[in-house]
Amino acid sequence: MLREKLEPRNNEAVSFVKNLELQVYTAKYRLLKKNPNGVFEYTVNGKLYSGVSYRDQMIEIVIQSNGFISLTTKFGLNILWDGDHKHEIYLCDSYKNFVCGLCGNADGHMANDFSDRNKALVDVTNGDKYTKYYIWGSKWQTFDDSPDAPA
8 A cells, every 4th residue: 555645735725745664564655755855764573764775575776866765675566756745656557447446546547547436437527637636546545544544
């Protein structure tokens, strides 16, 4: 499971990524926002790593020279993040039609990517771009049970 935690801003229409969390079987990997010194940090099962690469049986985390950190799994998932607000998620074609969520279903047809949890299409043809995508994205909102969630 891949989760994205957002960091609220003063403007409700804007938020930035606070962290990206990937759970693979019993292991939990969390890519954190760059620290105040601009150093990439992440946790593996709660243990903090700062400015170094990491590898285990399932994943590899590499701090790249192009200003991104990458997390690559053995099963074909690749996450790139600049440690602030831009991230890209790639999944190999083997998962076509086996995934869902805000990244779509990977079947190559963008028209059916805007669905809710029950696979019902959400109308994103009407309204301004912020409202229509907010309505669709809200269908995927989850309860925040992370340790740093506000009480």
